[in-house]
Amino acid sequence: MSASPEFESVVKSNVRYRILIVCFVIAFLLYLDRVCLGEIVKTQQFLSDTGLSKEQIGQFLGAFFFSYALFQVPAGWLSDRFGARLMLTIYVVAWSLCTLLTGVVGTFAGLMVARIGFGIAQAGAYPTMSATVRRWYRFSRRGQASSLVSFGGRLGGTLAPFLTAMLIIALTGWRETLWLYGIVGLGTAIAYRWIIRDTPALHPKCNLLEQEHIGFPEDTRKPELREILPMLKTCCLSLSLWLNSMGQFFINVGWAFLITWLPTFLKDRGVDNTQGAMMVTVVLAMGMVGQPIGGWATDASVRRFGLRIGRVLPICLASFVAGCSYIACAYLDSLWGVVACCAVVSLMTDIGNPSTWAFMQDVGGRNTAAIFGWANMWGNFGAALSAIMVPQLMNYGSKSGSGETLVFLACAAAFFIAGLAAMGMDATKPIGAIEPSRVEA
Structure with a gap:
């Protein structure tokens, strides 16, 4: 029996939960398609089909982060200008087609083109969803809502290694696995x-x-084309935003190791593909735990300490703990001990992540997607550096046997710098709004 009009008029709808669920699913797919390559590039079938060296694989993996970073601001601005509904649909369709293309090509050049296109297409996803959360959730719930969207991403990233390994076996190939992911993405769009x-x-x-x-x-x-340069100027003049960008850069330097080179690290230690995929899944699963904890922590911290201190406290503490965990990795002989410490890094990264999202929503105003894109751009430059840095450090330390130690210590230092940078962020100072009358035609 349907409710009476009188009853409907006094009960608020719950559409915002459906919006959050669909953003959760998009974020899941975002990371599933992104992280699966870390599992694919270590397989003998991929290496035989493509003939790529480790240095080329590092360039291939890093290419995504560079194109993803460079298009963060343009893609975020397009979402602010033309709306999330149109633009995110385009973004999901485009990256799903690039996923399909990755499963078709076989040369280094072809893979690079597909991966660069994949990065461009995915660039607008998180900025758009961050702006969507801002429009659909009240201030006091943004941290928790953001954490659930990020949780979807971490769930996709967590399941990607194991699910991809199983699908490669079931579908008898890495190409067929990517085709399936691409088709699912088109349906999701x-x-x-x-x-x-x-x-x-x-x-x-x-x-x-x-x-x-x-x-x-x-x-x-909605922001207009003539407002782009003034908006970028306000970004450049915001110390808090620069510190946030710096923090994201160094956090991703440390965190990206988990999704790019950890599978290969485990394989080189004699771990078979299935067990290695399970280990990486365990590591990334801790991020799933960290997201809801971080969402609760940032909202509770703001209520307890105020917006200025409350927003940055979870980021600082989580970054320092993650740095200490990487230092432990450098001196542990136990492989499972290293995996456990990497799991702590994953947990701490995602405990701090909702505070980072909420900060950008606090200061971004109607340019939230573009502001988010600006800071996320620098974060992904950090991830790109990490993907390329790891094999270089390993080669540099190969003669002395200190390559792995150098990698872990570099990742630790990155987290410490991020924690220090967060101390200077101030969410009480919004990015200056662009007044129409002040923008020259």
């Missing part, structure tokens, strides 16, 4: 387009009570 709307007011099933619960934005005007 269709579902997203059907469910999402850019704002609560535009959704036919979001009633006035839910809109009042979420809150009405003060500035709904």
Whole structure:
């Protein structure tokens, strides 16, 4: 029996939860398609089909992070300008097609083109979803909502090694596995387009009570093309945003090792593919635990210590613990001990992550997606550096047998720098809004 109109008028709708679920699924797919390559490049079938050296594999893996980083701001701005519904649909379709293409080509040049295109297409995903959370969730719940979206990404990344290893066996090839991932992505894009709307007011099933619960934005005007340079200028003049960007850069220098070179590290220690995939899955699964903890921690920290201290405290503490864990990796003889310490790194990274997201939502205003893209750009430059840095450090230390130690200590230092940078961030100072009257035609 359907509810009466009187009953419907006094009960707020819950459309915001559906929006969060679909963003969760997109984030899951985002990391599934991204992390699966770490498992694929270590297989004998991939190495035989492509003939890539370890240095070329490092360039191939790093190419994603460079293109992903460079297009963060443009992709974020396009989402602010044309809306999440249109742009994220385009982004998901594009990266799914690039996933399919990766499974078709076999040369180094072809793989690089597919991977660069993949990075460009994925660049707008998190900025767009961050802006969506800002529009669909009230201030006091942004940390938790952001943590659930990030949790979806970490779940996809966590399952990617084991799921990819199993699918390679079941489908008898790495190419077929990528084709399946691409097809699933295209279906997800269709579902997203059907469910999402850019704002609560535009959704036919979001009633006035839910809109009042979420809150009405003060500035709904979409940014214009002529505002890009003034917006970038405000980014360049914000010390807090530079410190946030610096923190993301160095956190990703340390964290990216887990999704790029850890599978190969384990294989080189004599661990078979299935067991190695399970170990990496365990490591990344700790990030799943860290996301909801971090979401709760950042909101609770803000309530307890205020916005200035509360936002940065989880990032600082988590970064310092992650750095100490990498130092332990450098001096442990036990392989499982190293895996356990890497799991702590994964946990701490994701405990700090919701605070990073919430900070950008706090200061971003109607340019949240572009602001997010700016900071995330620097973070992915860090990940690109990590993918290329690891084999270089290993080669440098090969004669003395200290290559692995150098890698772990470099990752530890990166986390310590990130923790120090976070201390200077101030979420109480929004990025200056661009007034239409102040922008020259």
